[in-house]
Amino acid sequence: MRPILYHKLGNFELWFLSDGELWLDGGSMFGIVPRPLWSKLAIPDEQNRVRLGLNPLLIRARNHLVLIETGIDRKADEKFRRIYGLSDTNPLLGQLALLGVEPQDISLVVHTHLHFDHAGLNTRWVEGRLRPTFPKARHIVQKQELEDALHPHERSQASYRLENVEPLLEEGCFEVVEGEAEILPGLQVLPAPGHTLGMQVVELASEGQNLAYTGDLVALSAQAPLLYIPAFDLYPMTSLQTRKRLYERWLEGRYLLCFTHEPGHPLGRLMRTEKGYQAEPVYL
Structure with a gap:
């Protein structure tokens, strides 16, 4: 497991954490991209799985401690x-x-979405009951995402686990938003549909510096090319349009990006090259 990375972004203090790793099918992670291409970027194991990181982000914002995703x-x-x-x-x-x-x-x-690999530590067993792990926290989620987590369809039901959602709902922990919303000064969420309809990205802006936590819109730096869209995305053409919209924003604002599932160093920046979009690592 990698060391905790620290960075000061304007008035925000950031700690880039790790919740370990998981392994997912490489073909599914790269969608229509042929194996001879993606396997140069992410080496598969004997089961055709590639290694992914789990990279929650801890933020100190004035009197608040904010956790982006729960692993x-x-x-x-x-x-x-x-x-x-x-x-x-x-x-x-x-x-x-x-x-x-x-x-x-x-x-x-703050949840980008509620899949089991992003909201898994929402709850834990306490004296034989599933209780919120972070008992004093408001959990920010898009209204559409919460509805889809509670009522998944055949394609999405394997990705949601009600045990990570219902106990928080019962105790009134969720705070739903619809569309863009400023959660704290300089900390906002923006809709990023495609992987799910209700997915959102998280952005920070302070003293002329910008950071975006990408969620599963671009889970790995190797997925930065526009068409490197996972088969896991429920709405791939919507993902494509969302990428085009947010890529322009992130390029113009020179955003530092935190890739949610990058297995090594999680930080990078987007570049537009002759071959299309790429991501370059940024070492602080």
């Missing part, structure tokens, strides 16, 4: 953990502890 669900059975190559322990809580942060210190959790 993967490790409450499931051994078969589930074996399929995705998961460890039994949840490193996110350990990384927070290293920073002196307890779950009750988190005042806001």
Whole structure:
């Protein structure tokens, strides 16, 4: 597991955390891109899986501690953990502890979407009951995403786990937004449909500096080319249009990007080259 990265972006303090890794089918991660091309960028194992990181982001914003995403669900059975190559322990809580942060210190959790590998630590077992892991936090999510998580269809039901959603709903932890919304000064969410209809990206802006947390719009830096859209995206043509819109914004604003599933260094910037869009790593 990589070390915790620290960065100061204007008035924000940022810690780029790790919740370990998972393994997913490489062909599914790169959609219509042929294996001879994508396998040069992400080396598959004997099961054709590629290694993905899990990169939650901790933000200190004035009097708030904000967590972007809660990592993967490790409450499931051994078969589930074996399929995705998961460890039994949840490193996110350990990384927070290293920073002196307890779950009750988190005042806001922002979800790009509610799939099991992004909202898995929303809940944990406490005295035989599933309870919110971050009991004092408001959980920010798009209204469409919450509705889809509660009522998934045949194509999406494997990606949502009600045990990560219903306990928070019962205790009134969710705060739903519709469209663009400023959560705190300089911290906003923007709709980014395609992977799911209700997915959002998170942006920070302070003292002329910008950062975007990409969610699964661009989960890996290797997916930066426009057509490197995963087969996991429910609405790939919508993903394409969203990428075109946000890529222009991120290029113009010289955004630092945090790639949600990058297995190594999670930070980069978008470039427009003769061969199309690419991402270059940024080392702070």
